[in-house]
Amino acid sequence: MQQILVPSLVLAFLVTSAFSGETVPVGSRRELLVDNHLIARLEGAALKLHKPQAHDVALVCDAPWEGNTSGYFTLFQDGDIYRCYYRGTHHDEATKKGGHKETTCYAESKDGITWTKPKLGIVEFNGSKDNNLILMGEGCTNFSPFKDTNPNCPPESRYKALASTGDDTTRKKKPSLQAYHSADGLHWSRMREEPVISAGSFDSQNTGFYDAEHGVYRAYWRYFTGGHTDERGWKPKGVRAIRTATSKDFLTWENQADLAYGKEAPVVQLYTNAVRPYARAPQILFGFPTRYQPKQSQVEPVFMSSRDGVNFKRWEEPLIPITAPKDRDWNRSNYMTTGVLSLPGKEKELSVYASEAYYQGPGSRIRRFSYRVDGFVSASATKGEVITKPLTFDGSKLTLNLLSKGETRVELQYENGKAIPGFTLEDCTPLKGDFIDHAVSWKGGSLAAHAGKPVRMRFALQEADLFALQFVP
DSSP states (O other), X not given: OOOOOBXXXXXXXXXXXXXXXXXXXXXXXXXXXXXXXXXXXXXXXXXXXXXXXXXXXXXXXXXXXXXXXXXXXXXXXXXXXXXXXXXXXXXXXXXXXXXXXXXEEEEEESSSSSEEOOOOOOSOBTTBOXXXXXXXXXXXXXXXXXXXXXXXXXXXXXXXXXXXXXXXXXXXXXXXXXXXXXXXXXXXXXXXXXXXXOSSOOOSOOEEEEETTTTEEEEEEEEETTOSOOXXXXXXXXXXXXXXXXXXXXXXXXXXXXXXXXXXXXXXXXXXXXXXXXXXXXXXXXXXXEEEETTTTEEEEOOEEESSSSBXXXXXXXXXXXXXXXXXXXXXXXXXXXXXXXXXXXXXXXXXXXXXXXXTOSSOEEEEEEEETTTTEEEEEEEEEEEEOOEEEOSSEEEEEEEEEEEEEEEEEEXXXXXXXXXXXXXXXXXXXXXXXXXXXXXXXXXXXXXXXXXXXXXXXXXXXEEEXXXXX
């Protein structure tokens, strides 16, 4: 299925001279053109942000233990099922208070499109356990789980989560995060009684995951740049922002740092972060933070990416504007969920989800959106070129994720920028069409003789968007 890309503003992109910089070891990793990591020079081309396409509503929070302020959804694939965890809450417009205790709800799906709420029999609500609840009260404000892929993880801790300490009142008086674990993803307990992170505000979806590329756990949470609480214990100072840290055991956290976006990035309020490694290129972390607009209490998600977990390239254009499909022009009614899913039968697209009808209710809900695979950002041109920094690779051929309406060609160059015989633009078979993993062919044949040696790539784009590249056997 061909992905129709939503037009986007083109972000001006400053890069260094084409013939400077250290050699980048690419190996056989898939590399996405979401930043200037590989790019030395753009001529008549620019990096362009793409937006996901809207589809049907996936899940409605209409049970008595859910409500119009249900939110902070976390989704991930686990074997042949997809899991979804979220807070169940309802705001009573008459009393201006919560209609019931906060809950943590669970839903699952075989296809990521149709979701069911299984009757788990774990938590009693209004005298019955005939519900999809896994927790109620303690920790339910923002329970955010993940499946731990650490090979040394014990079975009883295969699923982990971060959650605010206590109920909503306790959280405001003494904010901190607790660590939870589970053997089956349904029955949860604290890993210890003491909080694991206390420097922050945490009234948001605070995320954690195992970073296999670096062999550490990472956490991302909300704090205020000017301080966390005042002398009364709650009034914030500064702006809403994101802090991170790493851990070897999910209990002791170190290397705390505030996320950085570059000197030119404007100061904005960020409510959530939704940071996770990108499955097809786990060396890159993607985030979908929610930008908060205090004047109207409205929110809109944006996109950011990082290669070290601290320094992010953040795009300022909203991914899903408040004018998108339905019920987003409201108080905090447009959050992105945490999780990017690959669904069965949809090999050429990726699914993300975003909330709507928050406060507006009677029940909030999430809608599915789809991206082209790797289709977050592209090097885009009507007629232009992309020249890479010197790089080394493993493999014998180059594959591209490319949408080209004209004839795009690729050239392999020596480190000094001179074309390698047999791999010039003229030696390249023109590329025209919609490709996810398409092998480039030259008269020179296999690239194996150049593997491990510093080379450059020159892409001559004709009405094209180049999303990703990968050297393979």
